[in-house]
Amino acid sequence: MKYSARLRLLAVQTGLIASLGLGFATLAYSETILTVALAANPQMQTAAKLIGNFEKKYPDIKVRFQTLPENQLRPAVLKDVATKSGQYDVVMIGAYEVPLWAQKGWIVDLSQYAKADTAWNEGDLLRPIRNLVSYKGNLFATPFYGSSSFMFYRKDLFAKAGLTMPETPTWNQVAQFAAKLDDKKAGVSGICLRGVPGWGQNLASLTTVINTFGGRWFDQKWQPALSEPESKAAINFYVNLIRQHGQPDAAKDGWQECLQLFSQGHAAMWYDDTVFAGPVLDQAGPGVKDNVGFAMAPVKATKASGWLWAWGLSIPTTSKNRDAAWKLISWLTSQEYIKLAGEKAGWGQVPPGSRTSTYQIPEYKKAVASFGDLTLQSINSADPLRPTIEPVPYSGVQYVDIPEFEQIGDFTSQQISGAISGQVTVDEAINASQKKMTDIMQDAGYIK
Template structure:
């Protein structure tokens, strides 16, 4: 908290001079967020919040996804108190809430209209029935493709594409001489980067992270088939340096027309359909995330949300900001000032009944259905002991997912074979689960 004082001074008053006796108090909120497009817009529009709240100043810390997660986890686990507002997701919210690292977000103002928030998204941000984060945007995953390239190649999109079809299509539209990759997929290592996509791929190949006894199954036949397919697909038809590409890098490539297909977050649709930000806005098609052996777990459920760490000394001001940034009024402001394709998706029923949004965003109903259809409690072909589609809802997954993600990236670059990557991942995860007491 930063305080600026203007107090009467007794000595000066004795000479008949009186200085201002009013005290002006300015409270500084430190907001940590990810460098995704929607959050960049939030930062740009936040001057409206400061104008309406002259007693609150905002200080921004905007970081790349992997760096943000590392900084926030370290700070909150050590009660560091560096941040007043944290951008977290459906993985962290319930785990950190259980450890009493987050302040509950209860007794919200009636004008906030909490019932308008999408239930699947809010369920993932709650613990014991209480919300511990409010969704800034929500998403599932889907497939984007270039309709012009499909037409030129004589390809007709199916109602439910399969990964086998995707490989065939990638081969037909791949054109390195023109700088066009057949497909772009996440390769950058991280539990929330490459492993978010890879886990959905493994799910649909019939795999799972753990059996019902919490024993890892990373060296299983399903994992082997999925990862061999992934490595082969990207090495043959992916862009150069695929192992360095996460969500933002692939979004930039696709919007520049350098990818024929891309399977990733539904939240990218708004930017891709915006002609001022995308070179492919007029030739963009979309379809459900592809499947292999099963549709289960083929598309994820995620929300980037705003939360208050228990260590913050400015909880009331932080709550004021969070309710502003996730409100229906904020959605309206983005629509009017930036464009309706740019409003934060996947959080409010009212967004999807708004005629302006429906008109501007042909993908709106498709995305809403994908979010509602994703089931974190039933995402694998065989029963699993965990909750999560692209994540495993246990505290250890952050380190497990990142470690396995590094092994998968090494297989993608050819530093090791797929068999070696999965064998190393299996052993490392087994050790972690034994130390944590999941396996006796």
């Protein structure tokens, strides 16, 4: 009996030890899985390809990317954070969303993380870009890249036509250049501009034109101002320039299509984000790459007109993996990652405009010799606190920093796209937008 009892006891102990051992093994090999929402931009796609380097550094963390076009990313992420669904541990959001979401308590204040992580070197961030991803002085997103806007042009086509692109052209000059360079028979448009709907698509470009024409979205009393003479003139100019000398079916084209058209030699000029300078040179076909030139954003009544933007990485307050999420977003926006991206993917794929040290890397300086200084000059010339000539009650160069702008912008952009395609006149587009804006602003309590 004693022998049998000892056997039973030994069996129980062995099973217990095995069970505990299994538990310890499971614990030792547990993984944190981070779900990340990214915009489908060239530099973000490079990040997805290089994520294995992060997972090798942090073997207990696995990253799952959901990469979406900008127009799909914004509503998907907004729905997740607003309803506190908790689907994402990290979200890529823009300069427009950061302060608004921080105010609502949707994203984590990263100041303490940044302060404790001295290797990340917060002081290295470009000041205008850091300000864009902050709220009341505190950091709420790590800037993946910062950018402005400028003009891309074909030096060979300009030389052939006897034209010279100024460092800072006027929009009137650009219109004249587009008319002379427009060659429908050769399949070359005078200019490529965003026409597809979206407040971050055609309105981004158009709003900078409105600003430099002396127009504005609202007056000091929040009355819609798109029908003011300066705003109206700018909208007419933009739509007519595209209709007369822009790419075919422009109302369907965003930055993706213009990047492809310009890189393949189907446009003599392209006005868009400075971040696409590297991808243009990387993707340019024979006869194009060595003939790409860059100039400051065109102006009319202001000294500068480029926009100011940043895509940042934020942690939703619903994330249960905040410490791991910080490791990821700090790595993706670090000096270490920038060097890795340059070495592995090419220096043209390095996220620009975020860190001062980036512009001190010899290989990067050589790769961006034709546009690096212009990018920094464009970023430093943008003034989101005074985007136009007349006083305005808002900040933001290519957007208005109020929650209602997303609805206003998307509706107005649809009207502008309709005018570009010829479905409505410019006056009809402006009048419909003015009415919609007035209704929204009255409902929101801005207009008494």
